[in-house]
Amino acid sequence: MQQLGANFAHMTDGLGRSTVGNRRGATWRGVLAAALVGSAAVGLMAAPAQAASAPSGEVASVQFKRTATAGALTTIGTEYQKSRADAERGKDEKRAFSERSGKEVGAYYDSAALDFLQLVRADDLKSVDIVAPRDFAIESVDTRANDGGMVAIVGGSHASTEALAFPDGPGFEGLSILGSGSYSVKIYDNKAYPYPALVGENFSTWQKLKVTGDSDSKKDYYGYKRKAILDGKGYNVWSGGIRSYKKSGSLTNWVDWAPNTGSYNYNCNTPITAGASYAGVGIEVPFTVCSKYSISIATGTPGDMSANISSTTKKTELGFDFFVGATQGSATPVWNDYQKIGTSWIDAAGPLFTDFCDATAAGATCRY
Incomplete structure (x- = not known):
């Protein structure tokens, strides 16, 4: 298994814009750094998750898994099913991922070769949107409540039949x-x-x-x-x-x-x-x-x-x-x-x- 950690302050939204300064209740967007692309390509730090204390009254950590967990409104398993059933889901986020990985490491992805997962906490403090190549299987995501905390993504690479291709849109055929x-x-x-x-x-x-x-x-x-x-x-x-x-x-x-x-x-x-x-x-x-x-x-x-x-x-x-x-x-x-x-x-x-x-x-x- 591979564990990828990302400090919230260093994350970007689906359009590559900094999320630093977003207030509570806003949606925090992360882009998964998988083995094929490399963490540097998407602005995430490949580091173990770090413990973080939460301010009083906030839930310190919510972990998302393939099945239901405490404090999570969605599951990784359900999000994978939604992603595979709707090719248009997360289209903008997928495009941003492919464009950035193409510019930084030369690997363009067809939209069909990417998954979009939207993980929502029950306390509505933060949600995490993840774009991941289909040859990286996410097993768990651990979110921390305070702005100085971490998002830890645990998963592993596996064989994929999805082809590296090009992002969608005019000029990217x-x-x-x-x-x-x-x-x-x-x-x-x-x-x-x-x-x-x-x-x-x-x-x-x-x-x-x-x-x-x-x-x-x-x-x-x-x-x-x-x-x-x-x-x-x-x-x-x-x-x-x-x-x-x-x-x-x-x-x-x-x-x-x-x-x-x-x-x-x-x-x-x-x-x-x-x-x-x-x-x-x-x-x-x-x-x-x-x-x-x-x-x-x-x-x-x-x-x-x-x-x-x-x-x-x-x-x-x-x-x-x-x-x-x-x-x-x-x-x-x-x-x-x-x-x-x-x-x-x-x-x-x-x-x-x-x-x-x-x-x-x-x-x-x-x-x-």
Whole structure:
């Protein structure tokens, strides 16, 4: 467990303003210093709680825990439940925490990665508002009544799936990586030397991202990136491509995609950068094409995009990326990724082999 103490005179309110001089009955606001951020980032001193005597007639100490305690109107457990149930709760305080930690230690937090707890004493002397990263579990908070007293926060770090991101609001839009991976589709043929020989591979990658900190209150926005290397291993690649389309999720609309749809000639000496953007943030996929190729989207089906070659080559790359909108608060969308490759060896006597292999949401090995 980690114990963090903060003298009231050194605390700040949710907007970073000094609370020194506030009178009895005012709300004292503290920002929790957790292991990820460091106590210096939020103006709290990482020190053991100190005993303090209270003026006559005042309660010297009230301790908040996960369950009900004497002198406390709220519990830490209930406050965690309120925080997780209401994403807007403590929005200003969360923003202040993220902005300050970003300026001082370079760690910005998405609002969803923070909790806001409001601990209220029954005597109404002081309440403590706490903003804490979700990977710091608060077990108890001890508040002292007199202005020279201490607030002691006891808890510990634990593994968190919440991503460091950016604070909300215009100018703070960012991207949080939700996942990435790769697939390999291979062809082996017994007619090619050394028997059997690897005569083709489509190696492709994917990455899924979510826009954070944008101002749209009705939709969430996601980015998706694909890239493929089609390699005939010295033989001809006559067919190849990649496609991504929705498997699950509440996608509502296309936002942007790249490259533009259409058919293109190739130039192996000129790399292409496919760049899509939304609300000031962008994603890019660089690739070099050595084959004629085409780009397509399903206009009525957001998130369905493909790239295919349309002429024979020995080796080439393909790529695309896009942004789509989704119903806010709905489950994170999942894409199916399709990849294919066809290779052949044709000499003066005719074709020695013509092979093909494909797979969806997986790699594959095809043998002939």
